[in-house]
Amino acid sequence: MEVLDHLLLGLSVALTPINLAYLFAGVMIGMIVGIIPGFGPAAGLAILLPITFGMDPTSAVIMLAAIYYGSMYGGTITSILLNTPGESSTVASTFDGYPLAQQGRAGPALVMQAVASFVGGTLGVILITVLAPLFSQVTRSFGPPEFFLLVMMGLATLIVMVGGHWRYGLISALIGFALGTVGVDLETGQTRFTFKSAEMIGGIDFIPIAIGLFGLGELYYALYMGLHLKGSGGIVRYDKEQRFWPDARDFIETKFSLVRGSLLGFAIGVIPGAGATVASLMAYSLEKSASPTPEKFGKGAMAGLVGPEAANNAASSGAMVPLLTLGIPGSASTAVLLAAFVLWGLTPGPLLMAQKPEFAWGLIASMYLGNMALLALNIFAIPLFVLMIKLPYRILAPAVILICTIGTYSVNGSIVETWLMFAAGLAGFFMRLYGFSPAALVLALVLGPLAEQSLRQTLTISRGSFGIFLDRPMSLWILAITAVVLTAGILMRRTRRGR
Amino acid sequence: MQVSRGPTGGAMGGRALRAGFLLALLFVAGWYTWTAFTELNYLSSAGRLGPGFFPRLIGASLVLLLVYSFFADLRRDPPEGAISPYWRTAAVVALLCAVFVGLLDLVGGLLAMVAFMAGALWFLNRGRTLQSALVAILLPLALYLMFSVWLKATLPRGLLPLPF
Numbered sequence: 275m276e277v278l279d280h281l282l283l284g285l286s287v288a289l290t291p292i293n294l295a296y297l298f299a300g301v302m303i304g305m306i307v308g309i310i311p312g313f314g315p316a317a318g319l320a321i322l323l324p325i326t327f328g329m330d331p332t333s334a335v336i337m338l339a340a341i342y343y344g345s346m347y348g349g350t351i352t353s354i355l356l357n358t359p360g361e362s363s364t365v366a367s368t369f370d371g372y373p374l375a376q377q378g379r380a381g382p383a384l385v386m387q388a389v390a391s392f393v394g395g396t397l398g399v400i401l402i403t404v405l406a407p408l409f410s411q412v413t414r415s416f417g418p419p420e421f422f423l424l425v426m427m428g429l430a431t432l433i434v435m436v437g438g439h440w441r442y443g444l445i446s447a448l449i450g451f452a453l454g455t456v457g458v459d460l461e462t463g464q465t466r467f468t469f470k471s472a473e474m475i476g477g478i479d480f481i482p483i484a485i486g487l488f489g490l491g492e493l494y495y496a497l498y499m500g501l502h503l504k505g506s507g508g509i510v511r512y513d514k515e516q517r518f519w520p521d522a523r524d525f526i527e528t529k530f531s532l533v534r535g536s537l538l539g540f541a542i543g544v545i546p547g548a549g550a551t552v553a554s555l556m557a558y559s560l561e562k563s564a565s566p567t568p569e570k571f572g573k574g575a576m577a578g579l580v581g582p583e584a585a586n587n588a589a590s591s592g593a594m595v596p597l598l599t600l601g602i603p604g605s606a607s608t609a610v611l612l613a614a615f616v617l618w619g620l621t622p623g624p625l626l627m628a629q630k631p632e633f634a635w636g637l638i639a640s641m642y643l644g645n646m647a648l649l650a651l652n653i654f655a656i657p658l659f660v661l662m663i664k665l666p667y668r669i670l671a672p673a674v675i676l677i678c679t680i681g682t683y684s685v686n687g688s689i690v691e692t693w694l695m696f697a698a699g700l701a702g703f704f705m706r707l708y709g710f711s712p713a714a715l716v717l718a719l720v721l722g723p724l725a726e727q728s729l730r731q732t733l734t735i736s737r738g739s740f741g742i743f744l745d746r747p748m749s750l751w752i753l754a755i756t757a758v759v760l761t762a763g764i765l766m767r768r769t770r771r772g773r
Numbered sequence: 774m775q776v777s778r779g780p781t782g783g784a785m786g787g788r789a790l791r792a793g794f795l796l797a798l799l800f801v802a803g804w805y806t807w808t809a810f811t812e813l814n815y816l817s818s819a820g821r822l823g824p825g826f827f828p829r830l831i832g833a834s835l836v837l838l839l840v841y842s843f844f845a846d847l848r849r850d851p852p853e854g855a856i857s858p859y860w861r862t863a864a865v866v867a868l869l870c871a872v873f874v875g876l877l878d879l880v881g882g883l884l885a886m887v888a889f890m891a892g893a894l895w896f897l898n899r900g901r902t903l904q905s906a907l908v909a910i911l912l913p914l915a916l917y918l919m920f921s922v923w924l925k926a927t928l929p930r931g932l933l934p935l936p937f
Contacts, residue, residue: 425780
């Protein structure tokens with residue numbers, strides 16, 4: 275009953291006209307961010323952060339969260355119509371989505387992906403509603419050793435689960451940690467790696483780094499791959515009037531895929547570092563192995579589209595659990611959300627739900643409404659988004675650079691940070707080219723100070739002994755979960771390599 | 774740098790570029806580690822772990838991993854193989870971007886935006902002069918109004934600030 279009371283409180287916050295307007299703006303922007311290839315939610319959120327400066331904190335976070343989960347919906351439209359995922363978590367949707375479109379079933383595929391995204395997103399939010407308060411209670415007993423292990427778990431999972439070479443993933447994370455040490459040491463007050471510059475004393479803000487790595491870096495990479503020469507030639511045409519709606523068979527065939535994808539996606543999303551991309555790829559494998567007709571996968575199986583779609587949206591909801599209850603983001607996108615929380619004086623962690631219920635539950639309630647708005651948008655506003663897909667990259671690319679640059683400058687009015695973003699863009703290009711992990715770098719940069727502080731506190735408590743990680747039951751649990759997740763990740767990599 | 778044509782030469786170009794990137798990272802990581810060991814204390818004055826503890830751990834691990842990666846991957850082809858024939862496009866756009874950032878403090882946000890868009894669209898959107906001109910003027914103007922007027926965000930004013 276307590277949960278229902280909280281949810282009602284949240285709905286009363288989310289249903290105010292101003293919050294509804296920001297929510298709707300957020301899902302629209304999220305859809306657009308998801309549609310633009312090579313422009314992920316992390317860059318989109320980081321660039322749009324300054325727009326929220328004049329807003330009420332709850333409205334701001336409602337809008338930013340809507341951009342985050344809205345991008346999960348948007349990315350699939352290009353996967354289905356262009357065979358180009360709008361962002362990494364919709365890669366699995368190209369496997370069967372594009373073949374379906376080629377067979378003249380683009381309409382049913384688009385509607386079914388919207389339904390799957392809605393079911394995944396909404397089931398995910400229901401699970402947050404039930405589980406987040408429980409998580410919050412459990413994590414109140416966490417001390418420095420547990421926080422250090424959670425940071426390590428998130429990074430290790432990200433490195434092992436997501437593509438690229440694990441060694442380069444580890445190097446990326448170490449670079450992020452190194453950047454995180456710039457500035458004043460919180461315990462002694464000594465400055466580190468600041469070149470005696472006043473601008474560096476506060477440390478390296480991760481916003482320019484995130485915009486550079488995910489905005490500029492991805493864009494340079496897209497140009498390097500010749501995306502600017504492609505028009506909308508590859509787009510699959512579809513008929514809005516005829517054969518737009520899915521038939522009963524589509525729903526009957528995929529009803530279990532919806533549930534399986536949602537549950538798997540949420541479980542993966544809760545694990546820091548795993549994220550929506552891993553969830554959608556795992557859901558695709560699960561659907562293929564559970565299907566009586568696995569030979570149809572890759573040739574236009576509706577379950578091959580529905581399962582991953584439900585999973586990536588449920589995972590984006592699941593990723594909010596560690597963020598809200600521990601203050602630990604599981605991905606680069608949730609790291610930007612964390613920055614937004616901090617910017618507004620909100621400290622995500624075990625006490626957030628108890629101390630700021632109107633904020634936490636307002637956000638959760640808004641996610642129910644956001645998923646409904648996205649379902650309607652994805653079905654009725656498809657022609658609008660198809661128009662966006664037709665926008666040539668040769669015009670889109672300079673426009674994105676413009677927004678990245680001006681967005682970065684406007685955060686703190688700093689030209690140094692703008693140059694930093696430019697440098698991060700170049701580094702991001704090479705990282706993308708050679709299989710490094712920009713997400714691990716950003717996550718390590720954000721979590722670096724927490725990791726350093728908790729490790730130093732842990733070793734002070736234990737008088738220098740690392741045995742403390744094995745002495746505490748909660749630490750042992752985290753270590754055990756990490757071992758299971760990493761083993762699953764290594765097996766997944768081997769299976770992928772074996773194919 | 775020349776665009777490599779043959780498969781072997783192309784792959785070698787890709788390997789050389791990656792080796793260069795790893796060496797650049799190694800150089801920065803080396804400096805970071807050296808600073809951590811020479812300028813930052815391992816223990817604080819109170820006898821606890823000091824400001825140098827974590828950077829030393831990170832720096833040393835980074836240097837070791839980079840050295841290992843440099844030699845281990847020297848003979849392995851990078852994931853993308855040969856250097857793309859479109860590398861010049863990416864390089865020119867990156868250069869234009871650097872000029873854009875440089876112009877921000879010099880001529881102010883609005884003029885720098887218009888100059889960048891005009892340059893980038895002249896390069897990427899050739900043959901569509903009217904379309905490029907319209908986008909190069911209207912988009913910066915819309916962004917300027919959004920950031921400066923609506924959001925009241927800080928935009929660079931330049932050495933000769935605009936009267937509005």
